[in-house]
Amino acid sequence: MRPLKQHKGIVAPMDRANVDTDLIIPKQFLKSIKRTGFGPNLFDAARYLDEGQPDQDCSERPLNPDFVLNQPRYKNASVLLARRNFGCGSSREHAPWALDDYGFRVIIAPSFADIFYNNCFKNGLLPIVLDEQVVDQLFGECEASEGYELAVDLENKSVVTPSGESFSFEVDDFRRHCLLNGLDDIGVTLENAELIKQYEDARRQSAPWLFH
Amino acid sequence: MAGKTLYDKLWDDHLVKQRDDGSALIYIDRHLLHEVTSPQAFEGLRLAGRKPWRLDANLATPDHNVPTTDRNLGIDGIVDPVSRIQVETLDNNCDEFGILEFKIKDQRQGIVHVIGPEQGVTLPGMSIVCGDSHTSTHGAFGTLAHGIGTSEVEHVLATQCLVQQKMRNMLVRVDGTLAPGVTGKDVVLAIIGKIGTAGGTGCAIEFGGEAIRELSMEGRMTICNMAIEAGARVGMVAVDDTTINYVRGRPFSPSGESWDRAVEHWRTLHSDADAVFDKVVVLDAADIGPQVTWGTSPEMVTGIDGQVPDPANEADPIKREGIVRALKYMGLTANMPISDIRLDRVFIGSCTNSRIEDLREAAAVVKGRTVSPTLKQAMVVPGSGLVKAQAEQEGLDRIFLEAGLEWRDPGCSMCLAMNADKLGQGEHCASTSNRNFEGRQGFGGRSHLVSPAMAAAAAIAGHFTDVRELIH
Numbered sequence: 251m252r253p254l255k256q257h258k259g260i261v262a263p264m265d266r267a268n269v270d271t272d273l274i275i276p277k278q279f280l281k282s283i284k285r286t287g288f289g290p291n292l293f294d295a296a297r298y299l300d301e302g303q304p305d306q307d308c309s310e311r312p313l314n315p316d317f318v319l320n321q322p323r324y325k326n327a328s329v330l331l332a333r334r335n336f337g338c339g340s341s342r343e344h345a346p347w348a349l350d351d352y353g354f355r356v357i358i359a360p361s362f363a364d365i366f367y368n369n370c371f372k373n374g375l376l377p378i379v380l381d382e383q384v385v386d387q388l389f390g391e392c393e394a395s396e397g398y399e400l401a402v403d404l405e406n407k408s409v410v411t412p413s414g415e416s417f418s419f420e421v422d423d424f425r426r427h428c429l430l431n432g433l434d435d436i437g438v439t440l441e442n443a444e445l446i447k448q449y450e451d452a453r454r455q456s457a458p459w460l461f462h
Numbered sequence: 463m464a465g466k467t468l469y470d471k472l473w474d475d476h477l478v479k480q481r482d483d484g485s486a487l488i489y490i491d492r493h494l495l496h497e498v499t500s501p502q503a504f505e506g507l508r509l510a511g512r513k514p515w516r517l518d519a520n521l522a523t524p525d526h527n528v529p530t531t532d533r534n535l536g537i538d539g540i541v542d543p544v545s546r547i548q549v550e551t552l553d554n555n556c557d558e559f560g561i562l563e564f565k566i567k568d569q570r571q572g573i574v575h576v577i578g579p580e581q582g583v584t585l586p587g588m589s590i591v592c593g594d595s596h597t598s599t600h601g602a603f604g605t606l607a608h609g610i611g612t613s614e615v616e617h618v619l620a621t622q623c624l625v626q627q628k629m630r631n632m633l634v635r636v637d638g639t640l641a642p643g644v645t646g647k648d649v650v651l652a653i654i655g656k657i658g659t660a661g662g663t664g665c666a667i668e669f670g671g672e673a674i675r676e677l678s679m680e681g682r683m684t685i686c687n688m689a690i691e692a693g694a695r696v697g698m699v700a701v702d703d704t705t706i707n708y709v710r711g712r713p714f715s716p717s718g719e720s721w722d723r724a725v726e727h728w729r730t731l732h733s734d735a736d737a738v739f740d741k742v743v744v745l746d747a748a749d750i751g752p753q754v755t756w757g758t759s760p761e762m763v764t765g766i767d768g769q770v771p772d773p774a775n776e777a778d779p780i781k782r783e784g785i786v787r788a789l790k791y792m793g794l795t796a797n798m799p800i801s802d803i804r805l806d807r808v809f810i811g812s813c814t815n816s817r818i819e820d821l822r823e824a825a826a827v828v829k830g831r832t833v834s835p836t837l838k839q840a841m842v843v844p845g846s847g848l849v850k851a852q853a854e855q856e857g858l859d860r861i862f863l864e865a866g867l868e869w870r871d872p873g874c875s876m877c878l879a880m881n882a883d884k885l886g887q888g889e890h891c892a893s894t895s896n897r898n899f900e901g902r903q904g905f906g907g908r909s910h911l912v913s914p915a916m917a918a919a920a921a922i923a924g925h926f927t928d929v930r931e932l933i934h
C-alpha cells in the first residue's frame with residue numbers, strides 16, 4: 251500500500267449529507283474484477299447527464315455542469331470536503347478505489363459510515379473527522395477562494411488552512427501506523443500465526459460443531 | 463462489576479489478541495463470499511502466493527448478477543457478458559482454492575444472507591463476515607456478524623482473522639406487542655426513522671424487548687438486516703427457544719451429543735441482567751404502524767397514514783436541503799398523503815424480505831385479488847432455490863401468478879439491479895428491499911421501502927394503501 255504522511259492539495263466541497271456508496275460508484279461498475287480504473291465513473295450519476303456503462307469512453311459523455319467536480323476551479327482537487335455520514339450504505343470497496351483512482355488522498359467530514367471509514371485506510375486514503383462547525387468554516391473558506399488548499403499532516407494529526415489556522419484530528423494508532431508506513435496488514439497479522447493457531451486449536455476443543 | 467452485554471460476550475469469545483493501541487485481532491468462524499466483492503481478494507491472494515487459512519470456514523454463492531428467469535440455462539442465461547465474467551470468476555476461484563460454492567444451478571443457491579441461516583451455516587455464537595454490508599442479518603442468531611470490504615475479504619481468507627476496534631454497546635428495545643399487519647420491516651423502518659441513518663454509527667445494536675422476542679427468526683433477520691441502515695455494522699438478537707428451534711435439523715447444524723453441547727453454550731448468549739449499554743433507545747410497539755419511505759434515505763420514512771414532509775418545517779439546514787433534494791428526485795410534493803403515491807412496479811424480494819414467511823405474508827394479502835392494471839410489473843423473487851421450492855409446495859406461486867404477479871428465480875434481483883431487473887427512469891416502486899438511494903434500483907428509479915404485506919397491498923391498489931384494511 252502507498253504510504254501517506256503529509257498531503258497538501260486543492261479542496262473540492264461536496265455539499266450534501268449522507269453521500270452513499272451507490273452515489274460514489276453506481277452498481278453497474280461493480281461488475282469489474284479489477285481494482286483500478288474506477289476514477290472516470292466516480293459519482294457517475296451526478297457527474298454525467300446520461301447513464302454510464304462499464305468500459306465506456308467517458309470523455310465523450312455529456313457532463314452535468316452543476317456538479318462540483320465539473321467546475322474548472324476544482325479540476326485537480328485531491329482533498330474532498332464532505333458532510334455528515336459520508337460513505338453510508340454498501341460495503342463496496344469500489345468506493346474508495348474510485349476516489350483514489352480519481353486522485354483524492356484525503357476526505358474531511360463531520361462523520362463517516364463505519365465500513366467506508368475502515369475501507370479508506372486499506373487503500374491509502376485518509377478520512378478525517380472534524381467538528382461540524384469546523385467543517386462548516388472550511389466549506390465557507392473553500393467556496394470563497396479559488397485554489398483553496400489544505401495541508402494535512404498525519405504524523406502530527408493536523409489540518410492546516412492557507413491562513414495558517416490548524417485543526418487537530420483523532421485517528422487510532424494502528425491505522426495511523428499502517429498508513430504512515432504503507433503496511434500491508436495481512437503481513438502484520440500473519441506475524442501472529444502461532445497465536446491464531448493456538449486460539450483455533452482451543453476453539454476446536456470447546457466448540458467442535460464449528461468445524462467440519 | 464457490571465455484567466456483560468451479548469456483544470461483550472461474543473467479542474471476548476473471539477479475541478485472539480488485544481493490542482496496546484486499542485485494536486484487536488478477532489477470529490472469524492464463518493466467511494461468506496459472493497461474486498461482486500471477492501474477485502480482487504482472490505487476485506490479491508494469488509499475487510502474494512497465499513492460500514486460504516481454513517477452507518471449511520468459507521461458503522460462496524453467486525447472487526447479485528444472476529438472472530431471475532431461465533435458471534436452467536445456468537451461466538449461459540446471463541446475457542450481460544460483464545456479469546457473466548464475474549460469476550465465472552467466482553466459480554473459477556472457488557474451484558482453484560477449494561472453497562465450497564453453491565453454483566448458479568444448485569438448488570441451494572440464493573442470496574448469501576438467506577442461505578447461511580437456511581443451511582445452518584449460520585449458528586449462534588459465531589463470528590461471521592462477508593464482503594457485504596447486510597451481513598448484519600446473521601446477528602438475529604446471536605452472532606457477531608458484519609460486513610467487510612474486499613481488502614478484509616482477502617485478510618480473512620489469508621488469516622481467518624480481522625483487525626477490529628471494539629464498538630460501543632447500544633440497546634434498541636421495543637416494548638409491547640405489534641398490531642396485526644405490522645411486521646419486523648415496519649419495526650426496523652420506525653427505528654431508523656427515529657434514530658436516523660447514522661444513529662448507530664460506531665455501535666453494535668442489540669434489539670430486545672417483548673416485540674422483538676415475539677418475532678419469528680425471519681422477522682428478527684429483517685430487523686438485523688437493516689441495522690446497517692441505522693449506521694450500525696452489527697445488529698443482534700439474544701438466543702432463545704425461537705433461535706434454537708430454527709437451527710435444529712439444518713444441514714450444517716450439529717446433531718447428537720454435539721448438538722446438546724452447542725445448545726448449552728447458546729443458552730448463555732444474551733446480555734446479563736445488570737449489563738450496561740452506552741446508549742439505549744426505547745420504542746413502544748403500539749405506536750408503530752405500517753411504514754413507507756418517501757425519500758432517498760431509509761430515515762426518510764413515515765406511517766401509511768402520514769404525509770410527505772414539508773421542508774419549510776425543518777429547522778436543520780442540512781436536513782432541509784436533503785428533503786428538498788429528495789422530493790425533487792422522487793417527484794413528490796410536500797404535504798401530499800403517502801397513500802396518493804402511485805406506483806409503476808412492485809418488488810417483493812431481497813435479503814431483507816424474501817424468506818418463506820415474507821412470501822406467505824404477501825400471498826395472504828393478494829390471495830383472490832388482482833394486481834392493479836395501472837402497474838407495469840409486480841414481481842416476487844424468492845431468496846433461495848429452497849425457499850422457492852417450499853413456496854411452490856405450499857401453493858404460494860399459484861396465488862401470486864393468479865393475482866398477476868411474476869414468480870421468479872432466486873437472487874438479489876431488483877434490490878440493486880445488477881442483473882436485468884431494474885426500474886426505468888422516474889418509475890416509482892414499492893420495494894421490500896433495504897435501500898432507497900438515488901439510482902439504487904435503476905438509473906433515475908424511485909424506491910419506496912415497505913414490508914412484503916404492504917408491497918402486496920400496493921400491488922393490488924396501484925398506490926400505497928393500509929394493509930390492515932385488507933386483512934380484516
Ligand code: SF4
Pocket residue numbers: 525526573574575594596812813814873874877878895896
Ligand atoms: S439482496 Fe440486495 S442488499 Fe441483499 S445482498 Fe443482495 S444486493 Fe445486497
